[in-house]
Amino acid sequence: MEINNWVKVILHSLHEGVLIADSNGIVKYINPAYTRITMVSSNEIIGKFLSEKRPGSRLMNVIEGGKELLRVPRKEGDIEYIVNMVPIIEKAQTIGGISILTEMTEMYNITEQLNKSNIMIRNLQKQVKNLAKAKYCFNDIISVDSNSFETKKLAKRISHNDSNVLITGESGTGKELYANSIHMDSSRQNHSFVAVNCANFDSNLLESELFGYEEGAFTGAKKNGKIGIFELANGGTLFLDEIGEMNYDLQAKILRTLQENTVRRIGGLKDIPINVRIIAATNKNLEKMIEENRFRKDLYYRIVVFPLNISALRNRREDIRPLVEKFLNDMASKFKRNIELSEDAFNILYNYDWPGNIRELNNAIEFAANMVDDFIIRPENLPKIIQSEGVKKNIIKFKSLEKIIKDTEVFEIRKAILIYGETVQGKKNAAKALGISLATLYNKLK
Known part of the structure; x- marks a missing residue:
């Protein structure tokens, strides 16, 4: 050789x-x-x-x-x-x-470099995973009450368009849930869904998060700069939660971005083209804020192309029972046991005004589930403030069997129509699933 x-x-x-x-x-x-x-x-x-x-x-x-x-x-x-x-x-x-x-x-040197690279890759993957995906779809929204049923129906119609959306409603009503669902039902569903809560940042930090910045743009800026959230959401949807908390001056820059479909990083000289759908949400009265010169009228009309108002839970009480059932099912796996709700306890929940809306209801059920000894939630297991309201209003009452049957019937019919659709074939499939004739279904829909 x-x-x-x-x-x-x-x-x-x-x-x-x-x-x-x-x-x-x-x-x-x-x-x-x-x-x-x-x-x-x-x-x-x-x-x-x-x-x-x-x-x-x-x-x-x-x-x-x-x-x-x-x-x-x-x-x-x-x-x-x-x-x-x-x-x-x-x-x-x-x-x-x-x-x-x-x-x-x-x-050793090679291993150290590989470890550093792997850590960087994992961190980037984690950031992309957290930032770029919607968590919910319309199937996650409970809408038995007529108010919420119509809201969900309108939201599904809105999702098929590509215009900006403004979701209003009290805190805890599920505005983020609707924003996720609209994105997932839209033509952008395979692209990024990026959510940012405007209340979590001061104005300067929010600006750098939204627009990004070039290297050396300000003291403390990262080497090589940073990409902004607008760029991360390019091709997809940007959810601006609590937009009413945004600084007035920053609103002008947001308006320019939406008008020109470009973004310029802080310290940058070039405009970067973007294609982003905006879904904004607030629990504030933006019309009143406009009158007080705290929110820009031109930005308001740019984002309110499709307004969507989420009713407070006290205005859609028929959703309370299925919501409670969902929360109890979720907790069954957590507590490794099935927990039931007594009718007396449900009557208190049904008549309570829920200033914290669905979030407060969820917390109340979790609290009560931790307080029971025999797997049945009774009035005395509920949070004290809810108990006291129940006693004060003397609201423990029963529904008639006729009302219970009618409510259940409405719930099942609406669920079947949501699943199978409102076409003739969809209604035929719904009637078959419900075990009734098509004619009976049409009569009940009327």
Whole structure:
């Protein structure tokens, strides 16, 4: 086995140590790195049997067996290294073998760099995952009450358009749930959904989050700058929650971005084209804020193309029972037991005004579930403020069986229509699922 000069030039330039032996185990070549690592010179070993000069070498086993042997740890004095041994095969015959030595310090450096890279990749993946995906769809919205049923129906219609949406309603009514669902039912569903709560940032920080910035734009700016949320949402939907908390001056910059469909980073000189649908939400009266010069009228009309108001829970009380059932089902897996609600307790929940809306109801059910001993929530297990309101209003009452049957019927019919659709075929499928004739379904829909 001969090694030509061109191959020797290449092997001489490697930082890893290289030893090549023929099929008889006679050393044919070592490079300078091999001498550096093992302290064995070419005069000592070339032309000699490897087994004589390097008694611990396992390269001969690789040559005889024809199978590679990888990551074998070795130590020469104070130098630790890893040896990879591979047979050299030509025309299905093993004609020799090669050992490649890598110092452990090199391995440590490579491992450290890989670990750093993997951490960066995981962090970026986590950020993209958290920022760019909607969490809910319309199937997650409970809408049995006529008010919420109509709201959900309107939201589904809005989702099929591409215009901006302003969602209004009290805190805890589910505005973010609707924003997610509109995005997931739109033509942008396969693109980013990025949500930002305007109340969580001061004006300067919010501006840098929305628009991004170039390197050196201000004191503390990250090296290489930072991409803004508008750019992250490009092609998808940007949800601006609590937009009424946004600084008046920043509103002007938002307006310019929406009018021109471009964004300019802080400290930047060029406009970056974007294609973003805005869904904004607020629990404030923006019309009143306009009169008080706290919200820009031109921005208001830019985002209120499709207004959507989410009713307070006290104005859609028929949603309370299915909401309670959902919360109890969610908690069944958490508590590893089924928990029921007594009718007396439900009557209190039904008649309470719920200033905190669905969020408060969820909290009340979780509190009560932790207070029960026999898996049944009774009035005394509810939060004290809800109990006291119940006593004050003397609101414990029963529904008639006729009303309960009618409410259940309405709920099941609406659920079937939502699932199968309002087409003729959809209604036929709904009637079949409900176990009634198509004619009966039409009569009940009237």
